Amino acid sequence: DELHHSPADEHLKNMCVTCHLGNPKRETGPITNESRGGGCLACHLNYNEADSSLSHLTIDRKNHPDYLKNHPSIDLKVGNNHCFGCHNRSGRISTNYEGWHETLLNPDELPTKHSYRIIDQTRVFTYIQDDVHHKLKMDCIDCHNSYELMGDDTRYAHQEQQVDIACADCHRNKADRTVTYAQLDQESALIAGLRYANIANRVFLTTEKRNKALINTEVRNDTMWMHGKNRDTVYVLRPPNAVCTYGKAHHEVSCNACHSAWAPSCIGCHNAYDENEPGYDMVKNLEKQGSWVEFVGEYNAGLPVLGIRKTASGQEIIPVVPGMVLTIDLASYTKDQHDSLLFKRLFAPAAPHTTAAKGRSCVSCH
Known part of the structure; x- marks a missing residue:
């Protein structure tokens, strides 16, 4: 603990x-x-x-x-x-x-x-x-791989950093990053072998971020395919629309920024500690006296706000949502009247998982 x-x-x-x-x-x-x-x-x-x-x-x-x-x-x-x-x-x-x-x-x-x-x-x-x-009846694991879900021997500060896959790993103009079955790492080869038969000659796409094999993809006859992991469905992986990749006007705009149809947001969360509120310690799985209590203002849904994420390699325009519009009443917990309210108004990066084939309009941004 x-x-x-x-x-x-x-x-x-x-x-x-x-x-x-x-x-x-x-x-x-x-x-x-x-x-x-x-x-x-x-x-x-x-x-x-x-x-x-x-x-x-x-x-x-x-x-x-x-x-x-x-x-x-x-x-x-x-x-x-x-x-x-x-x-x-x-x-x-x-x-x-x-x-x-x-x-x-x-x-x-x-x-x-x-x-x-x-x-x-x-x-x-x-x-x-x-x-x-x-x-299209795709499952979560049709995109997400074992290294994202079970770890890759690296301890990340933020959950989003463990994500390896990106839209462009499947929706690309050419199969420029691939590996053969013989080149698979041990974990990927084991899972691919358990899932699929007769794959010794298969060529797989890999992720751009960490070069991990997408074991349910296949390059065949100059066409890229995806196989469902839980069902016998095969999808053709379509390239991005020309407007997405033409020129440099939108080269810093993420796919999610344009193609997320909506995102949820919670406005007006208030947290207070109530020493008389029945609570639960989720680490020890024990009931306890005293607990933090949340009060919600309203739930909204609409086109996500766009923010700029800056990293050492550059910047990217991504969807963001109110991640912490939060007031914490410290005095109710510490009993020290010198402690004041802690107020935060921060936005959090979001991957809404509400992808639409048609992107948002120019007017919605400009």
């Missing part, structure tokens, strides 16, 4: 860390929308109908030996439901991807003539527009 007892540490314990994979899975059963953490099981555990019907029997194994007849699978079939439990919060990329935007409605307030979805029994979402890749 590296977290201690500062206001920030307690905030993490009360609000955040349950999604992290180090949080153990303590209950028998399949991964659902409400699952959090679970280590390897969070992604690789799959139940079939027979497994699920007998899962409750594992509680009393001595008197119900039938549990031995069925066992859930630990496999490579990582579906979107495995991602959803953790990624339907914060940036909400799982709900965004499917086209759902959170509201402040209560379940008993729903109009009858609209498309709504209830998550976690209390959170009400309304449908806006799903990602073009979701329309």
Whole structure:
């Protein structure tokens, strides 16, 4: 337990860390929308109908030996439901991807003539527009690779830095970065071999950022293809529109800046520590007295604001959302009246996962 007892540490314990994979899975059963953490099981555990019907029997194994007849699978079939439990919060990329935007409605307030979805029994979402890749029935792992999800032996300060893939890795004008099966690293070769047969002669595309093989891609007959990892679907990888790459007018504009149809934003968060509020320590998985409490102003959805991210290699125009429009009442936690309100108005880089084939208009930026 590296977290201690500062206001920030307690905030993490009360609000955040349950999604992290180090949080153990303590209950028998399949991964659902409400699952959090679970280590390897969070992604690789799959139940079939027979497994699920007998899962409750594992509680009393001595008197119900039938549990031995069925066992859930630990496999490579990582579906979107495995991602959803953790990624339907914060940036909400799982709900965004499917086209759902959170509201402040209560379940008993729903109009009858609209498309709504209830998550976690209390959170009400309304449908806006799903990602073009979701329309094509692509899974999260069709894009994201094992090194992003399980690590590449590097400890990154920010989660986004671990992301390796980019739109241009698949949507490019020519297959200029490739490797053969014989050139695959050990991890990629093992996973590719388990997923696909007869790939000894296959040529794979690689990522530009870290030169990792995209094991579900293929270069064949001067055409680039993508194979679905969980289903027998093959997609032609189309090059970007000429306007995206012509000249240098937009060479600093990211693909997401133009092609994100919408992004969620939360306005007016207020955090206060209430010593009488029943709380939960998500590190120790114990109930406790006293907790940070969040109050939300409103949820919005629309074209994302654009910001400039500067790095040592240059600058890039990217989507950003209000990442911290936040007031923390320090005095309510420390009991020191000399501590004042801590106010922050910061924007966070965003990958909305609401890609549209048609980019935003010139007028929306200029």
